[in-house]
Amino acid sequence: MRMTAYWKIVSKRLVDCMALHLQLCVRNLVSKELEKEIVTELMATNGGKLELMLEEAPSVAAKRKRLNASIELLREAKDVLSNIMGNVSA
Numbered sequence: 001m002r003m004t005a006y007w008k009i010v011s012k013r014l015v016d017c018m019a020l021h022l023q024l025c026v027r028n029l030v031s032k033e034l035e036k037e038i039v040t041e042l043m044a045t046n047g048g049k050l051e052l053m054l055e056e057a058p059s060v061a062a063k064r065k066r067l068n069a070s071i072e073l074l075r076e077a078k079d080v081l082s083n084i085m086g087n088v089s090a
Contacts, residue, residue: 042049 042053
């Protein structure tokens with residue numbers, strides 16, 4: 001009976017160790033070998049993929065332009081309100 005309980009624990013431990021070993025192997029593969037390939041692919045001057053990744057999407061540029069216009073309008077409104085409040089208090 002003890003041997004059966006022990007064997008269940010050992011078999012689960014073996015499964016866990018195999019999963020951890022596979023995870024370690026994949027992590028090492030990615031960090032050592034694939035990282036070099038990814039960096040060379042991104043930094044390649046002929047493809048310019050890094051520049052493509054860093055370019056801003058047109059929708060984001062349009063949103064930023066609208067937000068900047070809104071900020072400018074709010075600043076102007078603040079100045080007008082401060083002038084009005086200055087005239088009222090004086």
